[in-house]
Amino acid sequence: MRFETLRMQIEDFQSSSTIKVKDAGNETRIRILKKILKLFGDVPDCRVQGRTVYPLGEVILMLFLATLAGSESCLSTQDFWMSNAKLYRRLFGKETIPSHDTFRRVLSIIRAEELNALLVSVLHNSDTAIRKALKLPTPPKRIVSVDGKQLRGTGRKAETGQEIKDLQVLNIYEQDTETCLFSEAIESKTNEIPHAQKLLARMNLKDTVVTFDAMHMQTRTIGIIAESKGDYIGGLKGNQGKAAEFARTLFTEENKQKLKGIDGCYHMTSEISHNQLEQRSFYLYPLTQSEKKGLFSEWKKVFSVVCMAKTMRHNITGKETEEIRYYLTSLKDIGDAAHCIRSHWMIENSLHWNLDTTFREDDMALSDRNAALNQSILNKACLSLYKKMSDLMGGTQKISKKRLRKIFGWNFNDAMSQALTLMDPATFAKSVEIIPRKTT
Structure with missing residues (x-):
């Protein structure tokens, strides 16, 4: 892989x-x-x-x-x-x-x-040592995920009872080594966008896929990634009205059935997790040249729109729930796109969740x-x-x-x-x- x-x-x-x-x-x-x-x-x-x-x-x-x-x-x-x-x-x-x-x-x-850069350097040295000792190759592609975390309990002003907003921290997380490359304080959730753009502009993103949620689906962010020769996959929601509406009208049941029959446009995974069967169907629609020059003309390096249809069936109650998400990406392989979509949740499940449960960050005094x-x-x-x-x-x-x-x-x-x-x-x-x- x-x-x-x-x-x-x-x-x-x-x-x-x-x-x-x-x-x-x-x-x-x-x-x-x-x-x-x-x-x-x-x-x-x-x-x-x-x-x-x-x-x-x-x-x-x-x-x-x-x-x-x-x-x-x-x-x-x-x-x-x-x-x-x-x-x-x-x-x-x-x-x-x-x-x-x-x-x-x-x-x-x-x-x-400065503290973060020092610790990341020490951790990357250990990654290199492990690969060298076990003779493990460096993967040809890596995934970097962007997401913010709220530090609950920090919404207090020193030496007073005045309440202020909890501190928000923007994290850029490398999936390969499970290391947080950057952690930067931001004043509010919406300020994630310029901070992420600043940090991504400092990185070498060649052979890297950047994953992010719909908040960061910005033409400038995409431009920064493309200029650094990186790839991207990010969520499409209401903040990108025309592009999101295009995706919603595109992935009808009829069109999804057609994509199933086209090589490289369909991928399916299933697993049992949290006592329920989870099945995910991924559909990739390659944009035409006219669509790239029209509605998506401002999105550099864009190649396709992806739909993920997720069905969950509880093993005990039999209750079924469905979820549909849309993504815009520069990736051309549906298997790669599906893997990157699933991997993005690692920043939430592997990083943020562990910080809350293992380190009890919400109780930080x-x-x-x-x-x-x-x-x-x-x-x-x-x-x-x-x-x-x-x-x-x-x-x-x-x-x-x-x-x-x-x-x-x-x-x-x-x-x-x-x-x-x-x-x-x-x-x-x-x-x-x-x-x-x-x-x-």
Whole structure:
């Protein structure tokens, strides 16, 4: 498959081999931590020099490790290091542990884009190390999804009872490595559009399909993707009145039956999920030259309109529900289009849902909006590491992210050893052991 993700490749690899990662040992753990600490030192410190006790990079590493171990507040970060005083002294060479106010102040002053870029770089190094050790190819095409998330609980003004709107965060999520490439604060849901355009314009989108909901179906957004030699597939709803109406009138039952008989214009999937049978029928209509030059003349690189007809039948009650969605895309293959449509929901199910259930972001007790954004960035980096650990070390029995987070809290040193091994390519290459499965 052209869109085969790292997780899919690891699952396929584990069908014939068992992956074991040796314990890094105390000395290796400290060496990797100090190596990561050096990277964190690259984050600019805007505090008054000469009046700080704790270097910025050290505080960031403290926050990152505490988040890995289950910390959900600055107070619990302080508690974590008080419970791990021996590691603290050995790693940072200090006796006094920062207060929760120090952690909160640091979170509020870090530039979010710099912290995110640093963590993404570390995570991508681990992806490269995994592929190299297991001899897995880089997929020829990747999927990047754009969507926003509301941080409930942030709608408070510091030191007052005044209520303000919850912080909205725009995320750009890479499906292959399950890493959030960008996280940017926005004031309202509608402000997603210009922020997404700015971020997409900074990216190299060659051999990339960008997926998004109907809000981002804008001619300028499409133009940015096309100019970067990328592809796209996005929802068509009422905000694109004429194009959406064209799709609704196009996909009649008669026309859908005709498309079924045309090679490359029909694709169907079925699965049992949430105790119901879900069947999806995808229809692709290639636009004619006159349609491209007419109604769709402003949409660069446009090729087709896609209809997804979804039928759900509950296994117990027998209740049936139907759903129809329309999409505009530059893709020419119905199988690719169907895969990208399904994959787009990963940003909601795999990223946003896990942030709410595993990290309890809706209960985040940070009224400072920059601090809340930076804590969310730390959460996403930790989630990405959990996923890699689950894929590699869970074998055929996957370990849930929520369970992994508890394991970190209960047995931090051993769990941290595995996480650190993933974060250092040289150590991972030496520590990974591949054992072929016996065939019967």
